[in-house]
Amino acid sequence: MSAASATLLAVVTVAGANGDGDAQLVPIAAIWWVVAVVIGAWLGRGRSTSRAIATLLASARTQASLPELNPSGTLLNRLWPILICTIGAGAIAFAYPQIPAVAAGFPIIWALAWRHQSSAVTAIEERDGARFYIERTSPFQPIKLVRTPGFRTNLTELSNAQRTSGVAQRHA
Numbered sequence: 001m002s003a004a005s006a007t008l009l010a011v012v013t014v015a016g017a018n019g020d021g022d023a024q025l026v027p028i029a030a031i032w033w034v035v036a037v038v039i040g041a042w043l044g045r046g047r048s049t050s051r052a053i054a055t056l057l058a059s060a061r062t063q064a065s066l067p068e069l070n071p072s073g074t075l076l077n078r079l080w081p082i083l084i085c086t087i088g089a090g091a092i093a094f095a096y097p098q099i100p101a102v103a104a105g106f107p108i109i110w111a112l113a114w115r116h117q118s119s120a121v122t123a124i125e126e127r128d129g130a131r132f133y134i135e136r137t138s139p140f141q142p143i144k145l146v147r148t149p150g151f152r153t154n155l156t157e158l159s160n161a162q163r164t165s166g167v168a169q170r171h172a
Contacts, residue, residue, distance in 0.1 A: 001079050002111035005086040006033075009104035012090045016097030029101035036105035040112025049120035057124060060132060060145035067133050067146050077139050082107060125150065 010033065017025040049057075076083070089103035121132055131150040134143060 001075075001082055002107035002114075005082050006104045006107040006111070008086060009089055009093075009100040009107070012093035013097050013101040013104060016093035016095075016100065019094050020097055022097065025097055025101060029098075029104070032102065032105050033108060036108040037112065040109040043109065043113035044115050047116055047119075050117060053117045053120055056143060056145055057120060057132070060147040061135070062147045064149065066148055067135065069133070070136070073136075074134050077136070078134065078143065080139055 010029075013029055014026055017023075017029075085103060085106075089100040093100045125131055129150045131148050133146045133148065135146045137144055
């Protein structure tokens with residue numbers, strides 16, 4: 001969603017600058033977007049889970065049954081700030097194209113800074129066979145997770161067994 005927001009804001013920036021006849025805005029905005037990529041890549045450079053995500057996963061409430069699933073409601077409930085900023089900055093693009101030009105850099109930073117965090121969830125789900133779902137809360141409260149039982153994979157055991165058998169065959 002962040003990448004889509006940044007793309008949309010970049011497109012309306014180019015369209016607004018073209019409509020205004022401002023030839024300098026797009027090159028200057030492109031420099032800011034490259035700086036945003038560097039900042040986001042630097043912030044998201046670590047492969048480890050952030051403290052906030054680790055705490056969120058550790059505090060997940062265990063539940064035996066699946067929670068009520070409402071993907072569109074969850075997206076709207078959790079991503080409303082991105083939606084409002086994108087619509088707000090995009091709406092004034094033809095009057096003030098500088099605003100979406102600047103605003104496009106922030107979702108770029110956000111997307112790149114958080115790009116490795118989902119791997120922690122995937123690792124736990126594959127290791128423990130659990131599944132995590134976002135619990136319905138107020139849009140102004142922190143996210144809460146529900147942990148449900150799922151199907152455990154044995155990919156780790158299979159790869160360890162293949163490595164062990166490969167070592168045994170080389171020593172034989």
